[in-house]
Amino acid sequence: MASxxxxxxxxxxxxxxxxxxxxxxxxxxxxxxxxxxxIWATTTWAEYYARARSIGLALAELGLRKGEAVAILSENRPxxxxxxxxxxxxxxLSTGIYPTSSPEQVRHILQxxxxxxxxxxxxxxxxxxxxxxxxxxxxxxxxxxxxxGLRDLADPMACSFEHMMAHGLTLAQRDAARFEQAIxxxxxxDIAFLVYTSGTTGAPKGAMMxxxxxMFQIGSVHQYxxxxxxxxxxxxxxxxxxAERMSTVYNPLALGQTVxxxxxxxxxxxxxxxxxxxxxxxxxxxxxxxxxQVTLYMQDAIPSARRLYARVLAEGAELAGARLNGxxxxxxxxxxxxxxxxxxLANLRSFLGLQNIRTAMTGAAPVPPDLLRWxxxxxxxxxxxxxxxxxxxFCTSMPPERIRIGTAGVRAQGTEIRLGDDNEILxxxxxxxAGYWNLPDKTRETIDAEGWLHTGDCGEIDxxxxxxxxxxxxxxxxxxxxxxxxxSNIENHLKFSPYVSDAxxxxxxxxxxxxxxxxxxxxxxxxxxxRQVPYTDFASMTRAAEVVxxxxxxxxxxxxxxxxxxxxxxxxxxxxxxTAEDDELTPTMKLKRKVVARKYADVIATMYLND
Numbered sequence: 001m002a003s004x005x006x007x008x009x010x011x012x013x014x015x016x017x018x019x020x021x022x023x024x025x026x027x028x029x030x031x032x033x034x035x036x037x038x039i040w041a042t043t044t045w046a047e048y049y050a051r052a053r054s055i056g057l058a059l060a061e062l063g064l065r066k067g068e069a070v071a072i073l074s075e076n077r078p079x080x081x082x083x084x085x086x087x088x089x090x091x092x093l094s095t096g097i098y099p100t101s102s103p104e105q106v107r108h109i110l111q112x113x114x115x116x117x118x119x120x121x122x123x124x125x126x127x128x129x130x131x132x133x134x135x136x137x138x139x140x141x142x143x144x145x146x147x148x149g150l151r152d153l154a155d156p157m158a159c160s161f162e163h164m165m166a167h168g169l170t171l172a173q174r175d176a177a178r179f180e181q182a183i184x185x186x187x188x189x190d191i192a193f194l195v196y197t198s199g200t201t202g203a204p205k206g207a208m209m210x211x212x213x214x215m216f217q218i219g220s221v222h223q224y225x226x227x228x229x230x231x232x233x234x235x236x237x238x239x240x241x242x243a244e245r246m247s248t249v250y251n252p253l254a255l256g257q258t259v260x261x262x263x264x265x266x267x268x269x270x271x272x273x274x275x276x277x278x279x280x281x282x283x284x285x286x287x288x289x290x291x292x293q294v295t296l297y298m299q300d301a302i303p304s305a306r307r308l309y310a311r312v313l314a315e316g317a318e319l320a321g322a323r324l325n326g327x328x329x330x331x332x333x334x335x336x337x338x339x340x341x342x343x344x345l346a347n348l349r350s351f352l353g354l355q356n357i358r359t360a361m362t363g364a365a366p367v368p369p370d371l372l373r374w375x376x377x378x379x380x381x382x383x384x385x386x387x388x389x390x391x392x393x394f395c396t397s398m399p400p401e402r403i404r405i406g407t408a409g410v411r412a413q414g415t416e417i418r419l420g421d422d423n424e425i426l427x428x429x430x431x432x433x434a435g436y437w438n439l440p441d442k443t444r445e446t447i448d449a450e451g452w453l454h455t456g457d458c459g460e461i462d463x464x465x466x467x468x469x470x471x472x473x474x475x476x477x478x479x480x481x482x483x484x485x486x487x488s489n490i491e492n493h494l495k496f497s498p499y500v501s502d503a504x505x506x507x508x509x510x511x512x513x514x515x516x517x518x519x520x521x522x523x524x525x526x527x528x529x530x531r532q533v534p535y536t537d538f539a540s541m542t543r544a545a546e547v548v549x550x551x552x553x554x555x556x557x558x559x560x561x562x563x564x565x566x567x568x569x570x571x572x573x574x575x576x577x578x579t580a581e582d583d584e585l586t587p588t589m590k591l592k593r594k595v596v597a598r599k600y601a602d603v604i605a606t607m608y609l610n611d
Contacts, residue, residue, distance in 0.1 A: 013187065014183075014188060014214075014215065015214045015253060016085075016088055016211070017183055018218065019089065019253055020089075020183055022252075023045045023046060026045040026256055027045050027049075028044055029256070029258075030043070030044060031043055031044060031045040031047075031048045031258060031259070032048060032258070032259050034261040035260070035261065035262060035263040037263075038263070048082070051082040051165060052085040053176065053179045054169045054171070054172055055082050055087070055165060056092075056168070056179055056182070057171040057172055057176075057179055058164045058165070058167050058171065059086065059087060059092060060090055060182075061167070062116075062117065062140065064090070064092055064117065066090070066091035066092065067091065067093060067191075068114070069092065069095060069115045069116060070083065070095075070116060070119070071094070071095045071096070071097055071109060071110065071118050071119070072096050072119045073096075073101070073106065073118060073121065073125045074119060074121035074125065075099050075121055075264070076235045076244075076248070077145070077261050078261065079121075079145050080119075082165070083143075083161075084096075085249070086168075088192050089182055091185065091186060091190065093191055093193065094194075095194040095196065095206065096195070096238075096245070097109050098238055098240045099238070103129075103132045104132070105204070107132035107135055107136060109206075110132070110136040111135065112196075112204075112206060113206060113437065114138050115136070116140055117139075117140065118142050119143045119161065120143070121144075121145045122146040122148065123148065126142065126144055126150065126158070140157065141159065142155070142157050143159055143160070143161050186211060187211065189212060191208045191209065192214055193209050193245075194206035194207065194208060194209070194437055195240065195242050195389045196240070205436045206437030206438075206439075207389045208436065209242075209392055209434070213392040213430065213431060213432075217250065218250050219254070220394060220412050220413065220431075221251050221255055222255075223397060223413060224394065224397035224409075225255065225279060226359050226400070227255040227256075227257050228255070229255070230258055231255070231257045231277075231279065231358070232260060232279075232356070233252075233258070233259050233260065233277050233280070234259075234260045234261075234280060235247070235248040235260065236265070236282075237281075242387070242389045243281060243363065243364055243387065243393055247281050269289070269290075269293075269353075272353035273351075273352070274353070276353050276354075276356045278356050279357070279358065279361070280360055280361070282361075282362060283363070283364045283590075284366070284367045284495070285365070285501070287362055287371060287375070288371060288495060291371060291375075291498070292498035292520065292523055294352070295498045296526060309344070309348075312344045313374075315336075315340060316340075316345070316379065317377040319334075323376075323403075324376075324404075324405060349379070360380050361397075362382055362383070362384055362385070363384060364590075366471075366492050367382075367492065369406055369492070370493075376403075381400055381403060383398040383403070383409070384397075384408050384409060385398065386409070386467060386469055388455060388457075390433045391431045391455075392431050392433055395427055396411050396417070396467045397409040397410070404464075404466050406468060407468045408468065409467065410464075410466055411427075411465065415428065415429030417467060419459070423458045423459060423460065423470075424454060424455065424456065424458055424473060425455045426454060427452070427453045427455060428450075428453065432451070432453045433453075435447065456472055457469050457470075458472075470486045470489075471486040471488045475593055477513070478508065478509070479508075479510060479511065480509055480510055480511050481511070481565075485505070487504075490505050490513070490562060490568070491503045493561060494554070494558055497554040498520060499523050499524050499551065500517055500520065500554060501521075502591045503517050503518065504593055504596045504597065505568070506597060506607075512567075513565075513566065514569060514570045514571060514572075514607040514608070515555070515571040516573075516596060516600055516604070517555075517571050517572070517573050517574065518573075518578060519547070519551065519574075521577055524550070525541065528544065528546065528547060531546060533547065538575070538576065539575040542574070547573070548573065551571065551573060552571070569607075572604075572607065574600070583595050583599070584596050584599060
């Protein structure tokens with residue numbers, strides 16, 4: 001199926017043409033499912049196409065022409081895809097805006113991309129736009145998906161998504177050929193959409209994704225997934241992020257999976273159990289949360305259940321180790337473990353919603369090796385991949401038949417990877433993006449004259465082509481003794497603890513390393529409640545002596561596994577709950593190292609009073 005899908009993907013020049021072909025071939029099959037008020041609503045491929053076409057025609061009716069921009073400010077939902085694909089099929093430039101963006105961030109993207117039409121999800125997002133639209137003279141229409149609180153809105157610039165789609169359906173009855181002609185006119189060099197970087201070192205830059213980038217990635221899906229038509233996936237990471245955009249919008253054009261949208265961000269883990277997907281792509285934090293659920297559940301289990309779990313996990317870990325090392329395992333032992341899987345691990349995987357999983361993937365952040373080993377021990381190969389916005393997603397992936405923990409796998413077929421100065425990872429191939437929107441100088445800084453993309457990541461490539469990502473070049477810590485430390489390795493060990501959500505290692509120019517720790521609110525709260533530790537709010541919980549002692553014990557356990565120069569001598573717990581709206585976190589919930597170090601400079605100073 002995978003090879004056949006790749007051949008079909010390359011049978012079309014552009015993703016817009018492939019989208020039309022898939023919607024025709026799979027018309028009656030389920031393409032999208034969205035949970036609304038507890039009930040899953042299904043959209044077929046034929047309906048997907050008709051709705052995208054209606055939006056595309058309505059945009060053209062507003063006067064938008066090829067190369068002009070629309071933007072989408074919304075959580076993941078089918079309407080996101082209707083607007084996105086409808087715009088792209090008409091040759092329009094599409095860009096996503098993180099729902100957590102501030103009004104100032106929204107204004108920058110609207111101005112920078114020259115957005116003419118903005119799709120917003122609800123009143124909250126509409127209000128952001130209203131506060132900045134006077135600074136965005138090109139903006140002519142705001143399309144609102146959910147009208148709750150806006151029923152009596154009298155804004156000549158605004159209309160409902162439902163109204164625009166209905167108007168587009170009417171247009172399709174008399175002028176559907178306009179949509180088909182636009183698809184026929186799409187070319188590989190057309191820019192399909194922009195992805196704005198997080199902007200941690202300045203204003204966000206719009207990375208241009210060309211149709212040729214997308215077609216290459218669609219044709220490469222078979223290298224890292226094992227899926228069949230109508231297999232289930234779940235879309236829960238922000239669609240503005242390149243990895244989720246590829247997984248939700250474009251990968252289904254290769255393999256035909258049915259994409260499920262959760263009711264809201266808070267229901268994701270329950271929805272995983274309900275959907276029981278065949279593929280999940282999630283950042284390490286997602287997989288850490290699942291692991292933590294099992295770890296804490298087993299702490300409360302009866303002694304016999306804990307012993308059985310420990311025995312099966314130990315056996316699974318030994319067999320996983322043998323597999324990784326290439327050590328033969330007897331047939332008898334394999335059969336015994338298969339029985340253990342049926343009696344114990346099958347129930348565990350069902351508890352997590354992973355009973356049907358065929359492809360489990362992680363990336364977008366460093367992955368704790370122990371986490372990968374734990375999943376192997378319970379019979380799930382959690383495959384690490386590496387990529388970035390500028391590689392249109394996937395750049396390397398782990399071959400399922402040749403897993404090598406500690407690496408991000410091997411390069412995508414048809415691409416090149418090598419090391420540059422300071423062991424910087426360089427990439428060249430059809431996955432390399434088309435440059436930064438209206439920033440030719442920045443583009444030349446990133447893609448050199450020979451076509452090599454300078455990723456800013458340092459790493460290693462072994463003799464078999466496996467790529468290991470060590471850290472961002474700019475994040476390497478050089479201590480006062482001249483030792484080079486890759487902080488992400490230490491942070492990975494810390495984040496494997498069910499009580500640690502994230503961590504930032506400090507030590508540039510210092511005699512020793514310290515750390516700022518963000519605790520897992522739910523798991524630490526349970527720990528405190530089980531031990532009757534008094535606290536009034538999150539901040540007071542982080543100061544409780546028992547909680548501090550808990551985190552200290554986790555740090556000490558990790559220190560035993562690190563070289564002396566890498567060990568954490570002191571730490572502080574961040575005393576507030578951080579969300580994607582806070583400056584310290586990216587929209588994908590990763591701590592911004594430099595922002596954290598600057599904001600908590602006074603706290604950090606207390607760990608170096610005797611330095």
